[in-house]
Amino acid sequence: MQIIVTQNAGFCFGVERAITMAFDATQDHDRNIYTLGPIIHNPQVVKTLSEEGVHAKEDVDEIENGTVIIRSHGVEADTMKKVKGKTSLNVLDATCPFVKKVQNNAELMSSEGYSVLIVGDEKHPEVKGIVSYIKGPVYVAGSVSDVEKMPKIKMLGIVAQTTQSQENFEKIVDACMSKAEEIKICNTICDATEVRQYESTDLARKVDCMIVIGGFNSANTKRLYSLCREIQPNTHHIEGADAIDENWFDGMKRVGVTAGASTPSTVIEEVRLKIEDIGLQNKL
Numbered sequence: 001m002q003i004i005v006t007q008n009a010g011f012c013f014g015v016e017r018a019i020t021m022a023f024d025a026t027q028d029h030d031r032n033i034y035t036l037g038p039i040i041h042n043p044q045v046v047k048t049l050s051e052e053g054v055h056a057k058e059d060v061d062e063i064e065n066g067t068v069i070i071r072s073h074g075v076e077a078d079t080m081k082k083v084k085g086k087t088s089l090n091v092l093d094a095t096c097p098f099v100k101k102v103q104n105n106a107e108l109m110s111s112e113g114y115s116v117l118i119v120g121d122e123k124h125p126e127v128k129g130i131v132s133y134i135k136g137p138v139y140v141a142g143s144v145s146d147v148e149k150m151p152k153i154k155m156l157g158i159v160a161q162t163t164q165s166q167e168n169f170e171k172i173v174d175a176c177m178s179k180a181e182e183i184k185i186c187n188t189i190c191d192a193t194e195v196r197q198y199e200s201t202d203l204a205r206k207v208d209c210m211i212v213i214g215g216f217n218s219a220n221t222k223r224l225y226s227l228c229r230e231i232q233p234n235t236h237h238i239e240g241a242d243a244i245d246e247n248w249f250d251g252m253k254r255v256g257v258t259a260g261a262s263t264p265s266t267v268i269e270e271v272r273l274k275i276e277d278i279g280l281q282n283k284l
């Protein structure tokens with residue numbers, strides 16, 4: 001049985017950076033280390049960090065002193081102000097530079113007099129963060145139908161949540177053409193998501209079974225799973241090697257493995273080894 005792992009499976013640049021900062025903090029700082037919300041949507045990493053003394057808190061008011069790590073998708077402007085204003089806290093800002101770029105672009109457009117449209121999911125913390133940096137009118141559109149509900153606008157600035165698909169962004173930009181007299185567009189999509197989706201769907205076409213690894217509450221992993229499943233119905237979403245059922249691989253010649261942007265390489269390797277082991281046993 002051949003096992004093929006996609007080239008860019010697992011951590012993206014921003015997540016890798018945030019995790020490294022968190023582990024480094026356990027070496028350099030006291031044991032009072034906190035993240036605002038879980039640092040990534042991966043239960044194993046959150047558990048390991050918690051064992052090292054990095055705990056997730058939902059609200060900065062729950063933290064008296066110590067080190068606070070800001071997650072890769074950033075926080076709202078008020079929260080950042082509050083954290084930085086608390087002199088008893090040491091702040092490590094792990095906001096991904098690509099997310100920072102969206103916040104800065106949106107803030108600049110707003111200060112230049114543009115109403116700002118964010119293409120993305122209004123409930124996602126990254127989008128809530130971007131919204132908070134905009135002083136004037138702001139809209140969030142996840143689909144063309146959201147654009148249809150917007151009024152006519154004189155000057156419209158458009159940015160994207162970093163994990164949006166290029167296709168959806170372009171559809172929404174097109175729909176905006178009839179909505180505004182002047183449009184300024186900053187394509188702020190980070191290609192990490194798209195690269196993972198492209199590689200995974202490409203692999204799903206070539207294998208008998210796909211394994212998608214990542215947290216059940218990770219949006220990008222769930223999306224990878226549904227995209228692969230559309231192509232290869234024999235696709236399984238797991239959080240780790242323990243969940244593997246050896247019956248999945250009966251009669252399989254090629255198995256594909258992919259993982260969301262918050263899945264550590266150690267978990268991917270454990271899964272690969274377990275499938276390899278099952279393949280060897282089936283041969284005996």
Ligand code: SF4
Pocket residue numbers: 012013014015072073096097098099162163190191192193261
């Ligand atoms: S997906 Fe892109 S923007 Fe988001 S954390 Fe990863 S590298 Fe940064």
